[in-house]
Amino acid sequence: MSQRPAAPPIRIEADYLLETASDPRKVAETMAGEQSSGTFVPVPGETPELKARSAARVERLEVLDDSVAAPSLPTTAAVDPARLRRARVTLSWPIENLGPSLPNLLATVAGNLFELRPITGLRLLDIRLPQPFADAYPGPRFGIGGTRRLAGVEDRPIIGTIVKPSVGFGPEETAALVRTLCEGGIDFIKDDELQADGPHCPFDERARAVMRVVNDHAERTGKKVMVAFNLTGEIDQMRRRHDLVRDLGGTCVMASLNSVGLVGMIALARTSELPIHAHRNGWGYLARHPLLGWSYVAWQKIWRLAGADHMHVNGLDNKFSEDDDSVVASARTCLTPLFPDKPCLAMPVFSSGQTVRQAPGTYAALGSTDLIVTAGGGIVAHPGGPGEGVAALRQAWEAAVAGIPLAHHARTHPALAQALEGAA
Template sequence: MVERIEADYLVETAHDPRVAVEVMAGEQSSGTFVPVPGETPELKERSAARIEALEIVGERAEPSLPGASHPDGRRILLARATLSWPLANMGPSLPNLMATVAGNLFELKQFSGLRLLDIRLPAAFAAAYPGPKFGIEGTRRLAGVEGRPLIGTIVKPSVGFSPAETADLVRLLAEAGIDFVKDDELQADGLHCPFDERVRAVMRVVNDHADRSGKKVMFAFNLSGEIDEMRRRHDLVLAEGGTCVMASINAVGLSGMIALGRHSELPIHAHRNGWGALSRAPALGFSYVAFQKFWRLAGADHMHVNGLANKFAESDESVIASARACLTPMFADKPCIAMPVFSSGQTVRQPPATFAALGSTDLIYAAGGGIMAHPDGPAAGVESLRQSWAAAMAGIPLETHARDHAALAAALGGRS
């Protein structure tokens, strides 16, 4: 039996949908815009993409994207299409998989909209790539947190602090009982806060706090850079006793992430900054359900999914679908589960709806103002989030739980 890769798409076209999707299948496998010598029936049987499913699901009054051809008198139709390719076309290669399922097809003039919705991969990919080395279980073990979400935050201001000022903030947060802290994605190795100095300063604080309290705060250091830089930075974090590193996945690219995933002995916190450019136009780009599979397989242990009632443009439904996708196994023998990271304007108010929709506490819940702006200080901010999650998990309304939980009451009172 020939192993095949499958990809689901939402397409928009004024052409006959089957003819348009046949063009896409040819463009992304053995064909081109005209017949060529050598494209024999035998070659097509061996290497051509196949249309596995095609369903008309709607209609558009106007084209979503410019540049598409529009035959006179033709309606603009929406369809769901599934294509498949033989694994032999590319082998178990994530970069070449990306080029196949999300390459030139976005530029075809037959389409005024095209979006990758999902992918399904043969087991050869599981064998070829590390996947998350720590995932949920390893992250919980290193952070010392069970039975509830990890409560986390982000270093703010995003840039401008020195290593010493960053360490001072981490000391405050550690004493407040925080589980997880991350660099902002804008802070990597700037002149005001060099990576090596920041790691050493922060880890002195983290290690000292762990020695005194028995709790080691997980800090995700942003090591984004060229491959050799990331490996060296990872090794420094490991040597200093760190328990997490972070990479901006769109910036370092698939090959960079794969190299880091193979090298890393620490959980990798995958930040998706730039994601909006790939997703915000509803008729173009990627669904996160498809996108996150590339990065989990490459080695991401944590994946950002935004948060409910967030400050960005993403809907709550999309956020929950993204988080569920991260928690859904990719292969029977290698689940490749990643821990979803909820952030962006998160406070004590979102946990009940988050838990009700996701049905899991296997997540990192990162809040900035929700911790730092609490009227009774950061320790009360951390405690208020734990109290909110406890109420959510027990099915108790926040206002009821707040009657005998002062930190939560203060946060709900509009003072945080």
């Protein structure tokens, strides 16, 4: 009786943009060795059999035509600028090296290789994870459909804002602003990432004061506004704050990803009974240099699988340094399935200096209304007040989806007309 051949090992893949003055193939092989079985010198025990079982492989390498005048990153190695080249490199690892573990995945695909001496630039572009990761992690528990159901919004963007001033308001002042926004027809309100549990505005007091307003509005109108309470903190603190929001009738919590870390996010998501609004503050130090860090395409996959329901993607014409093409690519990747039988879709969140003017371009580029758009000053600073700001942003999106120019729509929609006069 013949035996079936063994199934090929399941592998993880990662794509990189590499810059080096050394041979790109040799550097890629160094990366593979550094991040699996090898080190900088041969060691006893690293047998051919062990390498065949556990070594990372260079799956693909494409040397690019980019001209490089100077090293993108400092290095102690001697660099001949005439030899600088860039290449796209794909490495792979057998899953048996680490198991379906997100924390250990980060150590594998984004660990010491950023520090290797021959490398003058390295960016993680994408990762592809096998099915065991889908089986090991919950992914978004609510995602797009659950968020829409809880917010009571279908077939259009969820219109939101941020509590401003960022800090300085106490619980009752915050609740008073929330009352105004609820009466103005807002769908979604989030804490600023700087407002968590300060002595001037303690989390518990703020949550109770705000939910009194939200619940009262829901009883009178039938619409419960979704509020993302910023529960960022230590794991036990986040769990307790989540339970308080849940018990008060809240429908969303928020965490700052780079502050709570991957393990904090995983722990929160495993027990959360509410959608998790994932804020990416600090993203710039991971991504702003084009030859260092992460692409958003790779980074957001980790957090979606860990359990993020909403992912910030910046916004068009934003106040930061990111260009519009990058923003749109980030939003699209949040709406791209991770696995055939477990899409793990997260709702992209557009923010950062958003006003009525970005609606047409955002819709044209994304081709979807599955998003949350949050405008701070774009709503709260409307000449007619926050209620008119909400109406103006909703009208702008109505026009964008219908293909009607904003100026034309504004002729019969005064809130939009006023917003256009004031928007930069």
